[in-house]
Amino acid sequence: MDFPELYDISDFPNWLEITPIEFGRSGENKYHIIRNNGVELILRTTDIGKYKRHRESAVFAQYIHTMLGLNMNLPIEVAACCNDTLAYTLYTWVEGVDADKRILNMHTPGQAKAGERAGELLKRIHSVAPPEEVLPWDKYYNEKIDEVLARFERYHLSFKGDSAAIAFINRNRSLLKDRPQTALHGDFRSGNLVFDSNGEYGVIDFDRWCWGDPYMDFQCIRRSCSVPFSRGQILGYFGGSVPMGFFPLMALYTAVDSIRNLCDAYPFGENAIASAKASAEKTAREYNNYDGMIPSWY
Numbered sequence: 001m002d003f004p005e006l007y008d009i010s011d012f013p014n015w016l017e018i019t020p021i022e023f024g025r026s027g028e029n030k031y032h033i034i035r036n037n038g039v040e041l042i043l044r045t046t047d048i049g050k051y052k053r054h055r056e057s058a059v060f061a062q063y064i065h066t067m068l069g070l071n072m073n074l075p076i077e078v079a080a081c082c083n084d085t086l087a088y089t090l091y092t093w094v095e096g097v098d099a100d101k102r103i104l105n106m107h108t109p110g111q112a113k114a115g116e117r118a119g120e121l122l123k124r125i126h127s128v129a130p131p132e133e134v135l136p137w138d139k140y141y142n143e144k145i146d147e148v149l150a151r152f153e154r155y156h157l158s159f160k161g162d163s164a165a166i167a168f169i170n171r172n173r174s175l176l177k178d179r180p181q182t183a184l185h186g187d188f189r190s191g192n193l194v195f196d197s198n199g200e201y202g203v204i205d206f207d208r209w210c211w212g213d214p215y216m217d218f219q220c221i222r223r224s225c226s227v228p229f230s231r232g233q234i235l236g237y238f239g240g241s242v243p244m245g246f247f248p249l250m251a252l253y254t255a256v257d258s259i260r261n262l263c264d265a266y267p268f269g270e271n272a273i274a275s276a277k278a279s280a281e282k283t284a285r286e287y288n289n290y291d292g293m294i295p296s297w298y
Helices: 048-068 099-104 108-125 137-154 162-171 214-218 227-238 246-268 270-286
Strands: 015-021 029-035 040-047 075-081 086-092 182-184 193-195 201-203 210-212
Touching (some): 040 048, 048 075, 048 108, 099 108, 099 193, 108 227, 137 162, 137 210, 137 246, 182 214, 214 246
Antiparallel strands (some): 015 029, 029 040, 040 086, 182 210, 193 201
């Protein structure tokens, strides 16, 4: 397979294999690279207009690694390619076994224990404080809500329970006031974890990172591979004692994420929309059509 858009990347002549990574709807192209010396890398490319985001993501990843020493993708180079029409970042590859596959082969207590360990890992990520100039969380996230709901309307999308979800979001915006902020992964779930040769976690795909309410990192928890893992993640994060204020905020962030996920699917056609719609409807059912704060699976 030929990749002319990558020819002007400085390291390109050293690449023995280039394999596109087909999953995901981030709007980026991803490639698994094997250099002629056997070293594996991951390449992300996107429109040049997102160069600043690539640069910021690389700085964030390096900062998190410096602070915590996590096994994670580390930036090697951020630059432009394809005659300056694309931005790219070259990262180290995180060696390991896909966590989804490993966890689903465990018995139920093992899945729960894996979730607890993931919750403890997430707590470590949330120990990293934001810069002083970060926007107040309610201002930042209310703008994100407005953007998501505007896209949902503009795309003429719908799902069973959408009116209840939107009403739930709007009447619970006050929960965002005075929330603490930390480093966030942005898409923390079992699919973005790997097990290394020692059985320890590696973390991948920090591309949705931001500074914000740590509870927002639970927004896609049920896109993890199993209910025992998801329950375990919550219990592991809180050391077994979940505060009362957690579930209403998780419900709010989950409702927004289900609509955002559907909007993100829109450019990818009917199959992607149908999958995201089914997920949004399942989430609505789990929250009793947003008449409750604690999901039925918990």
